[in-house]
Amino acid sequence: MKVTILGAGAMGCLYASYLARNPELELVLADHNPEKVAEINRSGLVKEESGRKFRIPVKAVVSGENPVPTDVLMLFVKAHQTYDALKSNAGMIGPDTTVVSLQNGMGNYVEISKFVPLNRIVIGTSNHNSTRLGYGHFLHAADGKTIIGSFNPESSRVQQVKDLFNGTGLDITSSPDVRRLIWRKLLINMSINPLTMLLRVKNGFLQADRPGWACVCSIVREGLAVAKADGVEFDEAEILELIRMISLLTRSGCSSMYQDLQNRRQTEIDFINGTVVKLARKYRIPVPCNALLVNMVHAVENAYGEA
DSSP states (O other): OOEEEOOOOOOHHHHHHHHHHHHTOOOOOSSSSHHHHHHHHOEEEEEEETEEEEEEEEEETTTTSSOEEEEEEEOOOOOGGGGHHHTGGGGGEEEEEEEEEEEEOOOOHHHHHTSSSSGGEEEEEEEEEEEEEEEEEEEEEOOOOEEEEESSSSSSSSHHHHHHTSSSSOEEEEEEEHHHHHHHHHHHHHHHHHHHHHHHHOOOHHHOOOHHHHHHHEEEEEEHHHHHHEEEEEEHHHHHHHHHHHHTTTTSSSSHHHHHHTTTTTSSSGTTHHHHHHHHHHHOOOOOHHHHHHHHHHHHHHHHTTT
């Protein structure tokens, strides 16, 4: 079984470190940065976890250069990079390739479906926190559950993906309701990601700070109203408790959007809070907190060159 991970950022490297424990896989880590690829091939992945450091050998290649078909393609590029990444690596997609997205945001599957049919797409969410320390070097700040699902409940591809992680130590389960899975992930990301970026704090700050937590509650309540209008209903107390626990468990880690700020990269705000704002217009629901967050994050991005 050949598995290719596209995107050697903090999360791509984390999942590669798990899959590298499965001796039955031919694992390849692909990234657009030749310097990063060279460093990973030279030094392997360097994983810091619970005060210990592990070095994991992994084969890396430059994405877009002579891509070859793979059985499973796992996407860990930024949501807004999905289409371009798949277009330049279309050669990785064979007639039966399963494409897996554990990316942030909503709507990634729409971009993926331009290359493969929906019944070959597996969507998932991860509660792990991984912070980039260097090329192929990352801090696994918090463990968590990985949940995956498919638009076709009868598909065998979800089980195929779960089987990849047999014996690797990854806690992975499946959900029969992929739309609920997508919304659940979105509700978590729409509060933790933009707030930690704008406040320049680690994840744990939000559950410990009263004004910060009040912001979380306001943002999530707007999201819950839009989700309900979209046909997916959640219990507010359960979702807020889930976000509080994730903020606590990942308290020493940085969200992906905060890491984008630190590295002056474009964020995924349009695929997270931006998606909620678009759907809110469709359903005529006011979402002033989320609209403000989208504008504030874009303003910060526009100011990267000013400081």
